Amino acid sequence: MLAGSIQSRAVKQQSLPLSSLLRPIPPVLDHRKIDSMVQTLQGATPDFIPTPAPESITPGHLPPVDVLHYHSEKDGKDFYFVFGGCHRMQAYEKAGVQMVDCKVLKVTRGMLKVYLGGSVDALVGEE
Structure with missing residues (x-):
C-alpha cells in the first residue's frame, strides 16, 4: 500500500489527535466511501x-x-492543517477514533498562503 502522497512518501508516519487537525476547506463527501x-x-x-x-x-x-x-514563531503555537483525506477524516470522526495516522510536513506561512490565501492570517493569528 502506498503510504501517503508523492510529497510525503519518505516522511515518517506519526499519530496526532483528531481534535488538533484543522480542516479549513469544507469537503465534498461520498458517504458510502466513508462507511x-x-x-x-x-x-x-x-x-x-x-x-x-x-x-x-x-x-x-x-x-x-x-x-x-x-x-508560529510569534506565539509558539502549532497548527496542523489537512487539505486532503476528507473521507478518511470523516471516517475517523464517525468511528470515534481519537488518534489519526499522519505524514506531517513542515511548512512556512508563505507556503500556507498558497492553500489559504489571505485567510491564513486569521487562522494562525498573525498579520
Missing part, C-alpha cells in the same frame, strides 16, 4: 470498495493523512 472506511477501521471487511480501489486494505487501519504543520 466503507469506518468498517475497515472497525476491523471488518467493507461492504463497498470505491474505485479506484486501494492497493490493499488492512483491517483496523487507513492510509496516513498528509498534514501541513505550521509553527
Whole structure:
C-alpha cells in the first residue's frame, strides 16, 4: 500500500489527535466511501470498495493523512492543517477514533498562503 502522497512518501508516519487537525476547506463527501472506511477501521471487511480501489486494505487501519504543520514563531503555537483525506477524516470522526495516522510536513506561512490565501492570517493569528 502506498503510504501517503508523492510529497510525503519518505516522511515518517506519526499519530496526532483528531481534535488538533484543522480542516479549513469544507469537503465534498461520498458517504458510502466513508462507511466503507469506518468498517475497515472497525476491523471488518467493507461492504463497498470505491474505485479506484486501494492497493490493499488492512483491517483496523487507513492510509496516513498528509498534514501541513505550521509553527508560529510569534506565539509558539502549532497548527496542523489537512487539505486532503476528507473521507478518511470523516471516517475517523464517525468511528470515534481519537488518534489519526499522519505524514506531517513542515511548512512556512508563505507556503500556507498558497492553500489559504489571505485567510491564513486569521487562522494562525498573525498579520
